[in-house]
Amino acid sequence: MASCRLLLLIINIIIISTTVKGQESSNRNVTLGSSIVANSNSTWTSPSGEFAFGFREVSPGTFLLAVWFDQIPDKTLVWSANRDEPVPAGSTVQLSADGTLELVNQTGSQVWAIPARPGTVAYAAMLDNGNLVLASNASAILWQSFDFSTDTLLPTQADGNLVLVTRSYPSDENVNAYWSSDTRDAGFQLIFNNSGVINLIRQNGTLLRPLFGSGSLAGQFYQRLVLEHDGVLRHYVYDDSLQPSGWSVRNFEPSNICHAIREDDMGGGPCGFNAYCTIKPDGRSTCHCPSGYYSRGGFSGCAPEFVQHRCDLQQAQDAHSFTFNEMSGVNWPFKDYAIFRDVEEAWCRQSCISDCLCALVIYSGRVCWMKAHPFSNGREQEAKALIKVRINNTFTSNPHTPPSGRESSKRSSITVTILSALLGCSVLLFLLLSFFFVFYLKRGKTTMVEQRSRVQPAGVSTISSFSFKEVEEATDGFNEELGRGACSIVYRGTLKTDGKIVAVKKLHKVFEQADDEFKAEVSSISRTNHKNLVQLLGYCDEGQNRILVYEFMTNGSLATFLFQKSVRPSWHKRVQIAFAIARGICYLHEDCSVPIIHCDIKPQNVLLDESFAPKIADFGLAKLLKADQTRTMTGIRGTKGYVAPEWFRNMPITVKVDVYSFGIMLLELMCCRRSYEADVEDEGEAVLADWAYDCYQQGALDLLVAGDEEARSDMKTLEIYVKTAIWCIQEDPTLRPHMNIVMHMLQGSMQVPTPPDPTAFIH
Secondary structure, three states: OEEEEEEEEEEOOOOOOOOOOOOOOOOOEOOOOEEEEOOOOEEEOOOOOOEEEEEEEOOEEEEEEEEEEEOOOOOOEEEEEOOOOEEEEOEEEEEEEEEEEEOOOOOOOOEEEEEEOOOOEEEEEEEEOOOOEEOOOOOOEEEEHHHHHOOOOOOOOOOOOOEEEEEEEOEEEEEEEEEEEEOOOOOEEEOOOOOOEEEEOOOOOOOOOOOOOOOOOOOOOOOEEEOOOOOOOOEEOOEEEEOOOOOOEEEEEOOOOHOOOOOOOOHHHOOOOOEEEEEEEOOOOOEEOOOEEOOOOOOOOOOOOOOOOOOEEEEEEEHHHEEEEEEEEOOOOOOOOOOEEEEHHHHHHHHHOOOOOOEEEEEEEEEEEEEOOOOOOEEEEEEEEEEEEHHOOOOOOEEEEOOOOHHHHHHHHHHHHHHHEEEEEEEHHHHHHOOOOHHHHHHHHHHHHHHHHOOOOOOOOOOOEEOOOHHHOOOOOOOEEEEEEEOOOEEEEEEOOOOOOEEEEEEEOOOOHHHHHHHHHHHHHOOOOOOOOOOEEEEEEOOOEEOOOEEEOOOOOOHHHHOOOOOOOOOOHHHHHHHHHHHHHHHHHHHOOEEEEEOOOOHHHHHEOOOOOEEEOOOOOOOOOOOOOOOOOOOOOOOOOOHHHHHHHHOOOOOOOHHHHHHHHHHHHHHOOEEEOOOOOOOHEEEHHHHHHHHHHHHHHHHHHHHOHHHHHHHHHHHHHHHHHHHHHOOOOOOOOOOHHHHHHHHHHOOOOOOOOOOOOOO
16 A cells, blocks of 8 residues: 555535625625736635635745735745645636636636536635635625635634545545544534634533633634644644744644654554654654665655565575664654563564564564564553664675584684684784885885876876866866865866866865765766767866866856756756757767776766757766676665665665666756755645655646646656656666666657565665
């Protein structure tokens, strides 16, 4: 089952009133034919001016059609019509002559609508209780926003049974109710009164009980009841004295979301599978990963940083590669697959180590609970958790049983004697060698410095070697900075020989890692010649100076092009750029004399020339393969968010790590957004890869390009590119296509098969 998200408020609504009570004389009725244009600052307001309906800008150039508190500084939203599909400036909402309330974007395409209702709509009105209504001449309500709540309830809005449930994502099915007002029978109304008390009232007016236990408040204030992204229903009250936001939490349910999930509930709990939940002093929850696991982002749970125990013929051998990380005060209390009572902790540990299915042990009071991966509903609780992890994330190929007893003691004594003798000899030899080494070093230091600047990195023969003085003059003393990275600063320069503008990359951390990066970049780029790769013109390796001289790229990086422009780059140009990048990576992998794994494919490392043609740059992390080599083992390289899972799993590193990074970047190109954005209204959209797959599964790829009419008019290409990207980001590297296949997919010369869930990697 897909992971569950705590994101739905179900209200079984019983309409008590069908008229606008007491409002007729004071309503600011909106007549048929009225309209509002996004970015025009025009609104429909309630008689008191407390609420307004219109367009609110939620990001540069995109708008929600919404209702908000209009007399407080932050203009808090309480309802929106198009929360999943913001529209651009120039979009319009209109109350047509037949009573249809319709939102259309700037091209005239319908985004949201309330069709003509039974009866005759005479006007629309924004009421003082925050309810947007369509009404007849007799003031009968034919449609109201209160019937279609988003994440907020206002006073007088709901009645009946108030229930919070988890939903199966992305199938959107109800799974478990984790909190309820317990008013299932008809005839109850949820009343927000002016004293800040939320009461459950019978139809005859008698009080059943308050929803929360707090008493009354004095004075005038605003209030709202909000179901927030962590699954908690919070009662907010507005106080002018609180800055910068006047909203404060007065009450909330459930009181502890970490403990709200019951034993028989399905899903990953408040934080997702393998994570655990804690409560901060303000009552809000925080999600954490156990030792040896990393966060998948937001409430999506945690994944292991290691290859899990193998359940095959080698499982007994593989068992010797594991140990436990111990955590106190944490428990995953449900879904045990085995329970052993009255056992020692050592026995419990050994049983889990030997069992390939066991990923976690909870030990308390001589009881051993064994749990398989993934484990769920983690929380703070008095218990000892033993998390099974791989030792140094490496396989043990020759397991053995350590000696014991008298034999072990005898062997230890002999070993100590031998080691002592060897240590004494080693110290004497080290002193002699040190003496001769220092003597030789002093004698040859001057010669080595003089020769060093004349030695080219391995494989370099076709590029120029510059002196430091030449580079310093070309950059006017390193005057104009273009950008900087972890180990370098890039400057603009002009070569004195031919007046050519260049980009000069100066490594500023002079230590072994930076020196290795310099040699790798010179060696790798000097072997390449392709129109989609940045050309290295020369280098300087003089004394402690490590400098690279590149061709200058007029339009900067792809990251700036995609993420920092006020106007969205055209769909056609993004498609062209994506294919050109694929072509450049394919050349590195398959057409170079020595295949190259770039290891750090990302938008910041793709530069654009004067015609916006992309060129792959920054080969500082590149890994060269030998002629007969298809894989390598190396330390983790690359940038968070684009790094393939095998870097964390002690798996061989192949060209498929670049394929993974390209898949992430391809989604960014298609959707014109970063791979991870924490500040989104729907946390399910935070991780672009997860959201893209969910949209593909639901047949809703248009959501990925909301507001991009050029892309929405070319859904066939969008589907091909998204499906290709999903293949590229498979966690199992053997499922990812090689870049030549990726190019065929993008060209349409090869049919793209249906991709599987990219996270469904069985170790």
